[in-house]
Amino acid sequence: MNAQSHYENHLAAFYAWMSGNFETKQQEQQDWFSGHGVLPRGNKVAIDLGAGHGLQSVSLARLGFSVFAVDFNQHLLSELNARAKGLPIRTVLADLKNVPQYATEAELITCMGDTLTHLDSIETVRNLIQQWSALLPAGGRIALSFRDLTEELFGEQRFIPIKADDQRIHTCFLEYGPGFVRVYDQLLEKQNGEWVQKVSSYRKLRMGADLVKEMLADAGFRVVQHDVIARMQYLLAEK
Numbered sequence: 001m002n003a004q005s006h007y008e009n010h011l012a013a014f015y016a017w018m019s020g021n022f023e024t025k026q027q028e029q030q031d032w033f034s035g036h037g038v039l040p041r042g043n044k045v046a047i048d049l050g051a052g053h054g055l056q057s058v059s060l061a062r063l064g065f066s067v068f069a070v071d072f073n074q075h076l077l078s079e080l081n082a083r084a085k086g087l088p089i090r091t092v093l094a095d096l097k098n099v100p101q102y103a104t105e106a107e108l109i110t111c112m113g114d115t116l117t118h119l120d121s122i123e124t125v126r127n128l129i130q131q132w133s134a135l136l137p138a139g140g141r142i143a144l145s146f147r148d149l150t151e152e153l154f155g156e157q158r159f160i161p162i163k164a165d166d167q168r169i170h171t172c173f174l175e176y177g178p179g180f181v182r183v184y185d186q187l188l189e190k191q192n193g194e195w196v197q198k199v200s201s202y203r204k205l206r207m208g209a210d211l212v213k214e215m216l217a218d219a220g221f222r223v224v225q226h227d228v229i230a231r232m233q234y235l236l237a238e239k
């Protein structure tokens, strides 16, 4: 199962539930942007890659950006559209590897919430960061957030409870390989009083912040902020 079919056949249907309260999570993203001065100062256009159901796109639009929200999953983009009413957000159904499909002049590119690790190789990430740099003017900014999965978990540590309520239980199981982790999303769902299990998996890249910083520097960026929030690496860089 690759990342796209994993979302299509499994994760997209319960992604919003799994992510928790939208308003709270969205406000956290908005606060991170505004706290680090990520406000419009150029052509006001932002490209949000791997936008999902809109945590960053909605935040950026509320801060005054016109947002192109790019994702290869229609289900999540439809949820984003339902939330984007009245906000300057245009959704683009595209694979973020296919840069010409969303290339436009922008002052900000975001790829957040661990989307970067969904790509197929370190080389793909390196190559994309170069292409994203080419879309930005001098002074343009890029914001990335991702999990550093370089440190291996062992034994029972690899079972990670994500969310549970009366109707659903979501657990992740991690299987480590060289350079990647296979992530199994196990969903138990109550149907007609019975628990029904559905499992699907996909690969995530194992990249540390230092490697991504090096890629950013090679593409002409200067890292201006590095935060670690809820085990997620946040990098903000300026061209």
Ligand SMILES: C[S@@+](CC[C@H](N)C(=O)[O-])C[C@H]1O[C@@H](n2cnc3c(N)ncnc32)[C@H](O)[C@@H]1O
Residues within 6 Å of the ligand: 003, 007, 019, 049, 050, 051, 052, 053, 054, 055, 056, 070, 071, 072, 073, 076, 094, 095, 096, 097, 112, 113, 114, 115, 118, 119
């Ligand atoms: C972990 S979610 C993050 C979504 C959102 N940014 C957030 O923080 O909630 C990853 C998103 O990236 C999308 N995605 C992953 N790989 C992609 C690709 N190659 N092209 C377009 N979208 C991709 C998935 O469909 C999913 O919406």
